[in-house]
Amino acid sequence: MSGPVNLADVARRAGVSQATASRALSGHPHVAGTTRERVWEAARALEYVVSPDASGLARGTTGRIAVVVPHLARWWFGAALEGLSEVLREAGRDLLLYRLGDAVSRQAFFDELPTRRRADAVVLLGFGVDERERERLDRIGVGIVAAGTRVGSHPSVSIDEYAAGRQAMDHLVHLGHRRIGMIVAADPEVDLAQPAGRSSAYRAALADAGITPDPALTVTVSWSAEDGARAMGELLGSPDPPTAVYAHSDEIALGAVRTLRRSGLRVPEDVSVIGIDDHPLAATTDLSTVAQPVGEQGDLAGRMVLAGLAGEPVDPVITVPTRLVIRGSSGRPPAPRPANRRP
Amino acid sequence: MSGPVNLADVARRAGVSQATASRALSGHPHVAGTTRERVWEAARALEYVVSPDASGLARGTTGRIAVVVPHLARWWFGAALEGLSEVLREAGRDLLLYRLGDAVSRQAFFDELPTRRRADAVVLLGFGVDERERERLDRIGVGIVAAGTRVGSHPSVSIDEYAAGRQAMDHLVHLGHRRIGMIVAADPEVDLAQPAGRSSAYRAALADAGITPDPALTVTVSWSAEDGARAMGELLGSPDPPTAVYAHSDEIALGAVRTLRRSGLRVPEDVSVIGIDDHPLAATTDLSTVAQPVGEQGDLAGRMVLAGLAGEPVDPVITVPTRLVIRGSSGRPPAPRPANRRP
Numbered sequence: 001m002s003g004p005v006n007l008a009d010v011a012r013r014a015g016v017s018q019a020t021a022s023r024a025l026s027g028h029p030h031v032a033g034t035t036r037e038r039v040w041e042a043a044r045a046l047e048y049v050v051s052p053d054a055s056g057l058a059r060g061t062t063g064r065i066a067v068v069v070p071h072l073a074r075w076w077f078g079a080a081l082e083g084l085s086e087v088l089r090e091a092g093r094d095l096l097l098y099r100l101g102d103a104v105s106r107q108a109f110f111d112e113l114p115t116r117r118r119a120d121a122v123v124l125l126g127f128g129v130d131e132r133e134r135e136r137l138d139r140i141g142v143g144i145v146a147a148g149t150r151v152g153s154h155p156s157v158s159i160d161e162y163a164a165g166r167q168a169m170d171h172l173v174h175l176g177h178r179r180i181g182m183i184v185a186a187d188p189e190v191d192l193a194q195p196a197g198r199s200s201a202y203r204a205a206l207a208d209a210g211i212t213p214d215p216a217l218t219v220t221v222s223w224s225a226e227d228g229a230r231a232m233g234e235l236l237g238s239p240d241p242p243t244a245v246y247a248h249s250d251e252i253a254l255g256a257v258r259t260l261r262r263s264g265l266r267v268p269e270d271v272s273v274i275g276i277d278d279h280p281l282a283a284t285t286d287l288s289t290v291a292q293p294v295g296e297q298g299d300l301a302g303r304m305v306l307a308g309l310a311g312e313p314v315d316p317v318i319t320v321p322t323r324l325v326i327r328g329s330s331g332r333p334p335a336p337r338p339a340n341r342r343p
Numbered sequence: 344m345s346g347p348v349n350l351a352d353v354a355r356r357a358g359v360s361q362a363t364a365s366r367a368l369s370g371h372p373h374v375a376g377t378t379r380e381r382v383w384e385a386a387r388a389l390e391y392v393v394s395p396d397a398s399g400l401a402r403g404t405t406g407r408i409a410v411v412v413p414h415l416a417r418w419w420f421g422a423a424l425e426g427l428s429e430v431l432r433e434a435g436r437d438l439l440l441y442r443l444g445d446a447v448s449r450q451a452f453f454d455e456l457p458t459r460r461r462a463d464a465v466v467l468l469g470f471g472v473d474e475r476e477r478e479r480l481d482r483i484g485v486g487i488v489a490a491g492t493r494v495g496s497h498p499s500v501s502i503d504e505y506a507a508g509r510q511a512m513d514h515l516v517h518l519g520h521r522r523i524g525m526i527v528a529a530d531p532e533v534d535l536a537q538p539a540g541r542s543s544a545y546r547a548a549l550a551d552a553g554i555t556p557d558p559a560l561t562v563t564v565s566w567s568a569e570d571g572a573r574a575m576g577e578l579l580g581s582p583d584p585p586t587a588v589y590a591h592s593d594e595i596a597l598g599a600v601r602t603l604r605r606s607g608l609r610v611p612e613d614v615s616v617i618g619i620d621d622h623p624l625a626a627t628t629d630l631s632t633v634a635q636p637v638g639e640q641g642d643l644a645g646r647m648v649l650a651g652l653a654g655e656p657v658d659p660v661i662t663v664p665t666r667l668v669i670r671g672s673s674g675r676p677p678a679p680r681p682a683n684r685r686p
Contacts, residue, residue, distance in 0.1 A: 036435075064439075072428065073623075073638070078421035085415065085442040092379075094461060096407075097440045099428040118437060225627040254627050280416075281624050284568040284597045295416070 005046045013042035040112065064094040065305055066119035068109070068127050070187070072099050074223065075251075075279055076294055080125050080147060083298030091306050093120075100127075110136045121305045124151055125298065143308040147301035150317070155308070157300040157318040159292045164322040165201025165246075167290045168274045171324055172244040173209045177272065177333050180206070181242035183231040183252050184220040198248050198276065217242050221252065228255025236263060243271060243333040250275035250282045250289050257287070257329060268331035278325055286328035293320050348389045356385035383455065407437040408648055409462035411452070411470050413530070415442050417566065418594075418622055419637055423468050423490060426641030434649050436463075443470075453479045464648045467494055468641065486651040490644035493660070498651070500643040500661040502635045507665040508544025508589075510633045511617045514667055515587040516552045520615065520676050523549070524585035526574040526595050527563040541591050541619065560585050564595065571598025579606060586614060586676040593618035593625045593632050600630070600672060611674035621668055629671035636663050 011021035016035060024039035065088055071077050081097075088095050096119050100106045110133045119142065126148035129137065134152045137144050146156035172180050182202045206213050216238040221227035228247060232255065235242055247253035253275030260271050267273055275282065278291030300318055308314045354364035359378060367382035408431055414420050424440075431438050439462050443449045453476045462485065469491035472480065477495045480487050489499035515523050525545045549556050559581040564570035571590060575598065578585055590596035596618030603614050610616055618625065621634030643661055651657045 067440075072425035073418070073422040075416070075418065075421070078418070079416040081440075082415035082442060082444075085440060086444070089442070089448060095440045097410075097424075097428060097438045099425060099432070101425075101429070105432060225624055229627065251624070251627075254624060258627050258629070281568055281594070281597060284572065284594075284601050285624075285628060286601070 009046055010039065010042045013046060014039045061120045061309075062118060063092070064096050064119045065302075066096045066098060066122045067125055068098045068100060068122060069125045070100060070127050076148070076277065077126055079294040080298035080301075083295030083300075084123060084125065084147070084302045085298075087299050087302030087306070091302075093306070106133070120309055121145070123147060123301050123305055124149065125301070127151075143305060145301050145304045145308070145314075147297045153316070155304050155314045155316050155318075157297050157304065157320060159297075159322050160319050161197025162201045162204075163197075164276055164290045164292065165198040166205055167322060167324040168246050168276060169202055169205035171288070171326065171330060172246060172272060172274060173205055173211075175244070175272065175330065175332050177242075177244035178209075178211055179214070179217065179240060179242045179244070180211075181217040181219070181235045181245040183228055183235075183245060183247040183256060184218060185223045185248035185252055186220050187222050202246060214240075216240075223249055223251065225251045225255035225258070228252030229259045230255070232256035232259035236260075236265075241271075244330070245271065245273050247273065247275045250277040250279035250287060253287055253289070253329075254279075254281070254285060257285070267329050270334055272330040272333070274330050276322075282325075283327070288327045288330040289325050291323045291325050296320055352389055353382065353385045356389060357382045404463045404652075405461060406435070407439050407462045408464050408466060408645075409439045409441060410466045410468055411441045411443060412468045413443060413470050419491070419620065420469055422637040423641035423644075426638030426643075427466060427468065427490070427645045428641075430642050430645030430649070434645075436649070449476070463652055464488065466490060466644050466648055467492065467497075468644070470494075486648060488644050488647045488651070488657075490640045496659070498647050498657045498659050498661075500640050500647065500663065502640075502665050503662050504540025505544045505547075506540075507619055507633045507635065508541040509548055510665060510667040511589050511619060512545055512548035514631070514669065514673060515589060515615060515617060516548055516554075518587070518615065518673060518675050520585075520587035521552075521554055522557070522560065522583060522585045522587070523554075524560040524562070524578045524588040526571055526578075526588060526590040526599060527561060528566045528591035528595055529563050530565050545589060557581075557583075559583075566592055566594065568594045568598035568601070571595030572602045573598070575599035575602035579603075579608075584614075587673070588614065588616050590616065590618045593620040593622035593630060596630055596632070596672075597622075597624070597628060600628070610672050613677055615673040615676070617673050619665075625668075626670070631670045631673040632668050634666045634668050639663055 007018050007021055011018045014021060016039060020035060021039050024036045067081065067084060069077050069081065085095050098109060100109050121143040124144065124146045128149045129151055144151065144154040146154055148158050150156045150158060169180070184199055203213060217235065219231040219234045221231045228251065232245065235245065236259070245256050247256055253273050257267050257273050260267050265271050273287070275287055275289045276292070278289050282289045297320055304314050350361050350364055354361045357364060359382060363378060364382050367379045410424065410427060412420050412424065428438050441452060443452050464486035465480070467487065467489045471492045472494055487494065487497040489497055491501050493499045493501060527542055546556060560578065562574040562577050564574045571594065575588065578588065579602070588599050590599055596616050600610050600616050603610050608614050617631045619633045619635070621632050625632045640663055647657050
């Protein structure tokens with residue numbers, strides 16, 4: 001085929017009128033589902049690119065930034081979005097929000113993305129992508145910035161997951177704990193880039209302290225307080241329960257604290273608990289944690305996007321610092337053992 | 344002036360080229376601040392309406408819904424946004440997110456709104472407006488739906504604030520409490536529609552129980568756990584502290600619980616606490632509360648918007664039910680007094 005693909009080509013291939021093809025491609029609600037699918041399939045097959053909005057913007061820009069998140073009801077995402085939205089608003093950019101919560105919506109989004117030019121750039125907020133999705137992103141021809149995760153070689157801002165994990169684990173080790181449990185957060189459906197650094201920090205901290213890891217002391221759950229409560233029950237049921245628990249997030253840690261209290265155990269006298277985040281309710285509930293600046297990650301991602309659009313150089317990787325916050329949920333183990341570091 | 348106002352009129356009045364006027368009106372970053380202001384002033388003075396994007400949508404629609412929120416980092420807003428975004432995504436609509444956190448951003452948004460046709464409808468999410476803003480909204484010529492608050496005569500979905508407050512208060516009264524404190528949540532800068540029903544429910548429940556309200560037992564703070572902690576301190580400092588506290592939100596209630604525990608008081612043996620929301624961490628922290636369906640309010644607001652755009656009838660007011668959830672933070676008062684209802 002010669003020359004650029006146009007709407008007429010798509011309509012012809014789909015067997016519909018140009019008006020129908022146009023409506024289907026622009027998400028108009030009054031198009032039958034099957035027609036819509038046929039048009040999209042034709043557009044994909046031809047690699048058709050919908051013209052950017054002709055709203056008077058110079059150089060074919062839309063004035064909009066697309067932001068993709070896997071969750072909205074969880075604190076991290078709202079807080080990051082708040083920082084990001086502020087920067088974009090000040091710059092006069094509009095924020096298009098896409099929450100892709102399951103595999104179906106992810107696939108639809110990544111399939112349609114190259115065809116619909118609705119935004120000048122895309123920010124992935126705490127949104128890990130797989131290889132196929134990354135390839136799609138590499139081909140859409142707009143700037144991509146990741147916050148909270150790294151995505152291929154695209155510019156990104158995040159914490160150092162390993163360093164954060166070490167801050168939590170080293171605190172427990174320094175307090176004298178030898179039997180330390182870990183509650184791993186994972187969300188395979190929507191969170192393909194698990195914070196692997198948080199888990200490797202656990203193993204490294206134990207190794208540095210000469211402690212052999214016990215597989216019975218690691219439980220993997222999803223990112224919720226309810227799951228943290230369940231995981232703690234599992235840890236308490238192990239033959240030799242831990243005297244301290246390192247949770248991948250504060251919400252999980254708070255669930256663990258609940259199970260401990262319901263089991264008649266005192267925190268931290270019987271079992272210490274530490275999380276990661278410094279969720280606003282961590283201070284309220286006196287939870288020890290590793291604080292990460294969340295609004296700032298959104299803010300920096302916004303600045304990176306704007307710099308990229310302005311043709312300015314963009315830092316490829318920004319790492320924001322985390323900080324150990326010692327509160328009332330962590331203390332010495334109940335029966336102190338002598339440091340086991342004899343040669 | 345005769346005939347519709349066009350871009351040339353705006354450019355002439357602002358003393359700039361049409362290309363510059365266009366860039367300024369569409370939020371292009373490479374326009375000097377003063378120029379931008381002059382163009383916007385001219386556009387406002389002439390009541391100029393930017394043409395909708397010519398992206399191929401039928402009937403001049405944009406395919407986008409604008410969603411306005413006062414906060415993003417607080418749970419209610421993320422959860423409501425999650426329900427709303429799901430409905431819009433399924434309908435193939437894009438979601439434009441505007442977080443207006445202070446008076447300056449509010450005014451800028453409401454001033455520009457009539458001039459920029461960037462969305463087919465506006466959803467106000469937990470976003471109260473003043474009279475001037477409501478007038479602006481009434482004139483923009485797109486559908487408006489409110490969720491979590493009522494806004495003039497526009498369609499809305501929310502809880503019955505008074506009924507929710509009564510569920511919390513009646514629970515405390517039935518347990519035998521006579522000295523009941525209230526922590527009022529207010530946020531004058533961004534939340535002009537305070538949940539007045541939550542406060543009137545307090546007074547009505549006391550009146551129905553024959554209890555004279557003590558002004559020293561009402562403290563007004565903003566919507567945060569830290570402020571709840573501070574308010575509880577104030578209540579404890581009153582000459583005759585309460586045996587139960589009704590907080591306008593769970594986050595405030597959790598702050599109150601913290602202050603009680605730090606003061607060496609037991610919850611609920613010494614002081615009962617109840618909130619409103621059923622925040623995900625309320626279950627985790629064993630907090631009694633009045634549950635409201637938050638994602639559902641976002642979902643219903645989305646359906647109302649879509650129905651309006653499709654020309655279908657829209658319910659003017661939808662009220663979603665709340666539900667008392669009794670957990671471990673509420674119990675009988677420490678020194679039960681006989682019911683004081685003698686004639």
